[in-house]
Amino acid sequence: MTEQYQVCSLGDSVEQNQQWDAFVDTVQNGTFFHLSGWKRVIENVYQHPCHYIYATEDQKIVGVLPLVEQKSRLFGHALISTPFCMNGGVAADSEEVMLFLEQQAIEKAHALGVDYLELRYPFARNNPQLTQKCAHSTFGCELAEDHEQILANVKKKQRAVIRHSLKNDLSFRVDNDTSTAYEVYSESVRNLGTPVFPKRYFAALQEEFGERCDVLTVQQNDKALSSVLSFYYKDQVLPFYGGGLFEARASKSNDYMYYQLMCHAKDNKACNYFDFGRSKNDSGAFKYKRSWGMEPIPLHYHFHLVNATELPNLSPNNPKYQFFIKMWQKLPVWLSRRIGPFLSKYLG
CATH class of the missing domain: 3.40.630.30 (Gcn5-related N-acetyltransferase (GNAT))
Structure with a gap:
């Protein structure tokens, strides 16, 4: 009762x-x-x-x-x-x-x-x-015991992309640099036509959750191309806010980033599961995650x-938001960072 x-x-x-x-x-x-x-x-x-x-x-x-x-x-x-x-x-x-x-x-x-x-x-x-x-699905996979086996478990076509990225003179670092994560992420979501969160949000997450939160940033010639803010909980790693600059596509730095995060989480955080997070069904992100060999879970x-x-229906696929999205994509990045937080606070 x-x-x-x-x-x-x-x-x-x-x-x-x-x-x-x-x-x-x-x-x-x-x-x-x-x-x-x-x-x-x-x-x-x-x-x-x-x-x-x-x-x-x-x-x-x-x-x-x-x-x-x-x-x-x-x-x-x-x-x-x-x-x-x-x-x-x-x-x-x-x-x-x-x-x-x-x-x-x-x-x-x-x-x-x-x-x-x-x-x-x-x-x-x-x-x-x-x-x-x-309307959304989540993706994830078990993490193998070593780097080679983690790579081997990725679907063949995506595995080839990761191998390509490993030859592209990329490097990565893991720290608490939420400022760089925000700079990269904000430009990435502007390109998608989405208002970005305030910069202090990333810093607040890192400050609140401490060792359960970090940032992995991929660099090429000392320039940050991709960055992801991740959470760690119950033997899982959750890459939650990730993005890449325009140059990330050619260098495959996003693919490199998620692979290195898998290895880092296994080696340094004793994680056994990679939680790739949610995506809108049939969206670009949905298809990308599936290309890794992970099946969607509703x-x-x-x-x-x-x-x-x-x-x-606050989805970006809602027809009434299409004009807004196209206009947002044309904003200068500095302006999107300034006005985005006034809208994104209601879109979480």
């Missing part, structure tokens, strides 16, 4: 946050994106109200649910678990606890008067109050409509 559970709100108490994270570390469906550090990053960088709640039984945490409120005239009013992350929803071992916290989220969504509630699960849910939408995002009459 759900009456046995108590719902609590996560505050700023260090002890409370430690207990939250200790639970996420041990629960099977707890992910990096459930960690309490995201609350501090999102509040400090974006000023979005966070409504992190958890369930207790006999004063012990039995389930957590991170929720973030986003409100924009352009993109609507939503309660999301969790924006800027590919996963969210309830982390708990018990179906009963999951249903209990989902009900709490639905009630919170109605109390806030949002357009919709969005719970980003990597698996399907059996809750009649939620509507499922599978992500199950679930919605509960409150004031909205239809499911949201």
Whole structure:
């Protein structure tokens, strides 16, 4: 019976946050994106109200649910678990606890008067109050024991591209240089017609997550061509924000970057799994990840409509955004970095 559970709100108490994270570390469906550090990053960088709640039984945490409120005239009013992350929803071992916290989220969504509630699960849910939408997929693979075997496990055509990149006088470094990562990433997403996040967001992620976050940058003739900010959690490496300059295509530096990240994660972080992250189904990124030999795994995002009459569609494939995307691609990079953060804070 759900009456046995108590719902609590996560505050700023260090002890409370430690207990939250200790639970996420041990629960099977707890992910990096459930960690309490995201609350501090999102509040400090974006000023979005966070409504992190958890369930207790006999004063012990039995389930957590991170929720973030986003409100924009352009993109609507939503309660999301969790924006800027590919996963969210309830982390708990018990179906009963999951249903209990989902009900709490639905009630919170109605109390806030949002357009919709969005719970980003990597698996399907059996809750009649939620509507499922599978528009994204995730990719990943096990990491072999040595560099040669990691390369051998890549699909043949992509393996040839990586071998080519290894002959292109490229080098890489791994450090905390979020500034270079941002410079490369911001130019990359401008070329795709997407508003970039504020620079301080990258720095905040590195500061918050410490050794669980680093940057791998690929250089040629002392010039950074590609860079990726990655997370490490539960023996997995998650390359989360990666990009390359225009010159990256000719040098194959993006391919070199992900291969070297696999090797670095295995050698230095004891990772056993490479999580290539989410991509919009049938997008360019989707096809690129599949070329490595990884098969798509559907992500199950679930919605509960409150004031909205239809499911949201903030995808760049939405025809109403095509003109905006084409115009954005023509902006000078410096200008896209200046005005992008005012829009991207609602597009995570």
